[in-house]
Amino acid sequence: MIEWLHPGLVFIFGALLIPVLKGKWKKTYLLLLPIVALIDLLFISEGVFWRIPFLEYELIFGRVDRLSLVFAYVFVIAAFCMTLYALHVKEDGQHVAAFLYVGSTLGVVFAGDLFTLYLFWEIMAWSSLFLIWYRKTKASSEAGFRYIMVHLFGGICLLAGIILYVQNTGSTAFNVFDWGLGGGYLASYFILVGFLINAAVPPLHAWLSDAYPEATVTGAVFLTAFTTKSAIYVLIRGFPGVELLIWLGAVMAIYGVIFAVLATDARRLLAYSIISQGGYMVAGVGIGIWMAINGSIAHALSCVLYMALLFMGAGAVLEMTGRSKFAELGGLYRYMPITFGLYMIGAFSISGFPLFSGFVSKTMVIGSTALVHQPIVWLLLEGAAIGTFLVAGLKLPYLTWFAKKEPVVEAKEPPKNMLAAMGITAFLCVFIGVYPQALYRVLPNPVDYAPYTAGHLVGMSQLLLFTFVGFWLLRRKLHGERTITLDTDWFYRIAGKRFIWFCEKPLLNFADSIDKTLLGIADSFVWFSKNPTVASRIMVLSAFSVVARPFNPGYMRYERDLEELRRLYPEEMQRLAIGTGVLLVLMFFSLYLLIYLTYGVLWT
Amino acid sequence: MEMKIGQKHLFGILYVCLAVSIVAGLLLHSHEQAHAAFVWQEIPVFSAIYGFIGCILIIVVSKALGHHWLQKEEDYYEKH
Numbered sequence: 041m042i043e044w045l046h047p048g049l050v051f052i053f054g055a056l057l058i059p060v061l062k063g064k065w066k067k068t069y070l071l072l073l074p075i076v077a078l079i080d081l082l083f084i085s086e087g088v089f090w091r092i093p094f095l096e097y098e099l100i101f102g103r104v105d106r107l108s109l110v111f112a113y114v115f116v117i118a119a120f121c122m123t124l125y126a127l128h129v130k131e132d133g134q135h136v137a138a139f140l141y142v143g144s145t146l147g148v149v150f151a152g153d154l155f156t157l158y159l160f161w162e163i164m165a166w167s168s169l170f171l172i173w174y175r176k177t178k179a180s181s182e183a184g185f186r187y188i189m190v191h192l193f194g195g196i197c198l199l200a201g202i203i204l205y206v207q208n209t210g211s212t213a214f215n216v217f218d219w220g221l222g223g224g225y226l227a228s229y230f231i232l233v234g235f236l237i238n239a240a241v242p243p244l245h246a247w248l249s250d251a252y253p254e255a256t257v258t259g260a261v262f263l264t265a266f267t268t269k270s271a272i273y274v275l276i277r278g279f280p281g282v283e284l285l286i287w288l289g290a291v292m293a294i295y296g297v298i299f300a301v302l303a304t305d306a307r308r309l310l311a312y313s314i315i316s317q318g319g320y321m322v323a324g325v326g327i328g329i330w331m332a333i334n335g336s337i338a339h340a341l342s343c344v345l346y347m348a349l350l351f352m353g354a355g356a357v358l359e360m361t362g363r364s365k366f367a368e369l370g371g372l373y374r375y376m377p378i379t380f381g382l383y384m385i386g387a388f389s390i391s392g393f394p395l396f397s398g399f400v401s402k403t404m405v406i407g408s409t410a411l412v413h414q415p416i417v418w419l420l421l422e423g424a425a426i427g428t429f430l431v432a433g434l435k436l437p438y439l440t441w442f443a444k445k446e447p448v449v450e451a452k453e454p455p456k457n458m459l460a461a462m463g464i465t466a467f468l469c470v471f472i473g474v475y476p477q478a479l480y481r482v483l484p485n486p487v488d489y490a491p492y493t494a495g496h497l498v499g500m501s502q503l504l505l506f507t508f509v510g511f512w513l514l515r516r517k518l519h520g521e522r523t524i525t526l527d528t529d530w531f532y533r534i535a536g537k538r539f540i541w542f543c544e545k546p547l548l549n550f551a552d553s554i555d556k557t558l559l560g561i562a563d564s565f566v567w568f569s570k571n572p573t574v575a576s577r578i579m580v581l582s583a584f585s586v587v588a589r590p591f592n593p594g595y596m597r598y599e600r601d602l603e604e605l606r607r608l609y610p611e612e613m614q615r616l617a618i619g620t621g622v623l624l625v626l627m628f629f630s631l632y633l634l635i636y637l638t639y640g641v642l643w644t
Numbered sequence: 645m646e647m648k649i650g651q652k653h654l655f656g657i658l659y660v661c662l663a664v665s666i667v668a669g670l671l672l673h674s675h676e677q678a679h680a681a682f683v684w685q686e687i688p689v690f691s692a693i694y695g696f697i698g699c700i701l702i703i704v705v706s707k708a709l710g711h712h713w714l715q716k717e718e719d720y721y722e723k724h
């Protein structure tokens with residue numbers, strides 16, 4: 041057994057050297073890091089490593105088992121493809137943010153206790169934020185701000201849950217959480233909300249469709265994989281077989297599709313597809329039987345690859361034309377046929393065409409719903425499969441590369457590194473589809489599932505082919521409109537604005553008036569204490585003048601005195617003779633003595 | 645012009661695929677009855693029907709939702 045190197049730390053500490061290197065060296069270094077991490081992973085033996093005492097607890101940085109390994113493999117492989125895609129980017133900051141993001145995700149995957157999980161969870165949120173902000177547009181800075189606010193909220197939920205959990209059980213172990221109804225499970229509820237936010241489960245999903253389309257071209261490709269899929273990983277660890285998740289997942293799959301149909305921006309459409317695909321995985325975790333969990337993992341892994349490929353394709357169009365809105369796209373096939381072809385491999389994979397990766401994983405989850413007799417979930421997930429092909433496989437490529445007779449703008453194929461990255465990712469998608477055993481063999485539970493049966497093949501082919509017929513008949517309805525679609529981010533964008541207005545206007549006015557009243561009282565005390573004798577005369581006189589006004593025609597006299605007094609105030613203080621002072625003190629003391637002596641005798 | 649011919653070929657292939665998938669579905673259906681997990685899987689070529697109707701439903705329902713409720717002008721958030 042080798043005392044191994046944490047692959048996440050390879051990325052995190054490796055990122056620090058990026059700004060030092062130049063030119064070819066930097067590019068080589070960027071590509072080398074994921075390869076080093078992969079080699080490191082291949083040599084890791086299973087077990088628990090890297091325990092660090094922390095207060096009275098223990099931080100476990102390395103829980104290595106089949107479940108964490110399989111996620112780590114695909115994350116590192118995807119990181120290589122994505123880095124290749126981003127190799128032409130000049131800004132070091134983008135590379136550093138991406139590597140910190142990948143590294144912290146690996147940290148989450150190998151975290152064996154809740155404190156370590158939380159630590160990497162937060163690094164993940166912050167580093168990914170910069171992949172959005174580096175776009176440097178107004179929209180991206182605002183969307184990024186909303187993104188980090190939602191993730192901070194999620195982080196706080198997670199932390200609250202962890203603290204409650206540690207208090208209840210005295211342990212920081214990250215294993216399956218207790219689940220049930222009632223106040224006793226509060227810790228689990230908080231932790232689950234934290235996880236569900238990162239998994240983008242509606243109604244907690246809007247950060248994804250809001251921020252991902254505003255990220256940089258290459259940043260968005262990184263974003264597709266890590267946050268949502270690591271959330272699936274922690275759900276599998278913490279909440280397998282929680283029935284609520286079945287329904288959340290099934291609704292999520294359809295929800296994403298409906299909003300993708302309405303999307304008017306290519307990358308927003310794909311962002312909603314991520315949500316929809318996540319639905320299969322969440323539902324699989326909820327079903328909880330071996331086949332479903334295997335299906336969730338397999339689907340997460342193939343989703344990492346094809347989603348990256350789809351975002352690379354849409355990103356390439358954005359990079360070369362500066363456009364991502366459907367209303368401004370069309371007819372690009374003449375200039376970008378290779379990009380189109382590679383994109384379509386991703387599209388066939390996400391749609392679950394036989395021989396592509398989605399087919400061997402999606403059918404596993406759908407098949408498991410039959411084993412637990414959930415007909416409605418089956419119909420919803422199968423319906424989402426139709427919708428997925430409709431939006432990512434038909435609507436997006438049709439409106440981008442065809443739809444118009446003449447290309448809307450001149451363009452050319454993207455740089456070689458981007459094409460190469462897309463090529464490798466596409467190869468992996470097809471490889472998994474053609475040779476699913478490669479995927480099944482690394483799954484944590486033994487797989488007893490054959491994707492390529494006649495029934496599956498014919499059923500899937502019919503489903504997808506007739507989806508195409510429906511699309512072709514109604515394709516005019518799908519043309520890009522100049523609109524945006526409201527989603528649950530409305531609640532914090534509009535209601536949030538109203539709340540801030542409420543704080544700034546009515547609430548501040550109220551606070552102001554209280555402030556003024558209190559200050560007025562204090563002021564009058566100050567005024568009074570400057571010369572109490574004269575001040576009290578002024579007060580008595582003004583009271584008289586008000587009372588006397590209706591009765592005594594000579595009240596003017598009071599007024600005149602009052603004015604005179606006010607003008608001279610505070611005047612010269614009248615000094616008391618020392619004797620008077622002493623007398624007052626003595627009187628005070630004797631009063632005190634009297635009370636002291638009689639206390640307990642006359643009164644208790 | 646070139647596109648037109650290409651499109652014709654593609655649609656020819658599509659029709660063949662549609663026909664093959666239907667025939668294969670019917671053949672399969674007459675052979676294995678025992679596998680049906682849900683009632684609707686007893687219906688021949690259910691997947692084809694579901695694919696077609698599902699696709700139309702998704703488009704129509706989404707667009708109805710969008711036009712009557714969810715879709716707003718692009719500067720909605722700046723204005724409100």
